[in-house]
Amino acid sequence: MDRRIYKLPFGKDKAPDWICPTCCNGVLRIMDNTFHFEERTLSKDAHSHEAWEPEWIEYVYSCLLRCSNDACGEIVANNGIGSVDWYSGYDNNETPVQEWDEIFSPRYFEPHLIIFKYPDETPPEIASEIDQSFSLFFSNPASASNHLRISLEHLLTFLKVKRQGTKKGKRFFLSLHRRINLIPIKFEGLKCMLLAVKWLGNAGSHAKKEITNDDVLDAYEIMDAVLREIFDNKSKKAKALAKKINKKKGPK
Ligand SMILES: [Zn+2]
Structure with a gap:
């Protein structure tokens, strides 16, 4: 069992290799143009707080996943929450900078994943x-x-x-x-x-x-x-x- 795919957050272009619950063979991939996320209202309101930091950001997301096994082609609905994660990078002048990226964690799958068969x-x-x-x-x-x-x-x-x-x-x-x-x-x-x-x-x-x-x-x-x-x-x-x-x- 690869525990990382069930535990670690993911970037919107890099969903973990969740296994299709129908054929238990293909990998679920996010379907084009179906990944949507928005910042929650309370999270948006908090930006005006003097102590606000990007770590306070809370998103919700939803998307559709399709099984990579063409003989199956199952569609799975998925949603969850998100936040931001800091990472170190370089700007155009090659000066080190801290940047942040959105990361997401699933809460529900329909149909649900099969974690062990x-x-x-x-x-x-x-x-x-x-x-x-x-x-x-x-x-x-x-x-x-x-x-x-x-x-x-x-x-x-x-x-x-x-x-x-x-x-x-x-x-x-x-x-x-x-x-x-x-x-x-x-x-x-x-x-x-x-x-x-x-x-x-x-x-x-x-x-x-x-x-x-x-x-x-x-x-x-x-x-x-x-x-x-x-x-x-x-x-x-x-x-x-x-x-x-x-x-x-x-x-x-
Ligand atoms: Zn499948």
Whole structure:
């Protein structure tokens, strides 16, 4: 996963190589004459303030992106915010000068980007929460993380981990932490990864610490590995093959 394309701001002529969410193959490119940005009203009003500096500038932008894969040609709508960034350059007399450029950060994509490709066999209730997480990734990392945590609850249910316990004859809901500890023995090796996703989801739910895009990307990387381990047919086939070879202690 190239994290830079999901984290760094971009110039209006240099959009990152976002991957097309429809074919997952082509790269999204800004369509000619569709990138529009304007300075926000409060930002414009602030120019008259005696302490005003270009760093105060706030833009909003919108554009259309088209997939570079001609066989696909998907169109994606994108919008977000902008500001200015200083850089060092030279004027016509080759005197060093500080100049500034507009930079932009996405907030929404429609359809949303696919930040990691989960296996086709992933059950729909798990996939749906991951998709909701992707759709909120740029605008609300805490909510994105929370949806991933819900997908984890669904995953445990799929693995037949019980949701409720009983104490003195009364039923109660088990915490996610306890459920992870009840995971079937054959998935025991995933426990540490599931707990990590849970801790990141906790931060998203309870706001003990502000959750960043990087934290959510950490959770995506771990969840990607977990889902491949459980649902990816290729990995299952390779394991079954390895099992047969090991049993024969040689070619099968
Ligand atoms: Zn495409």
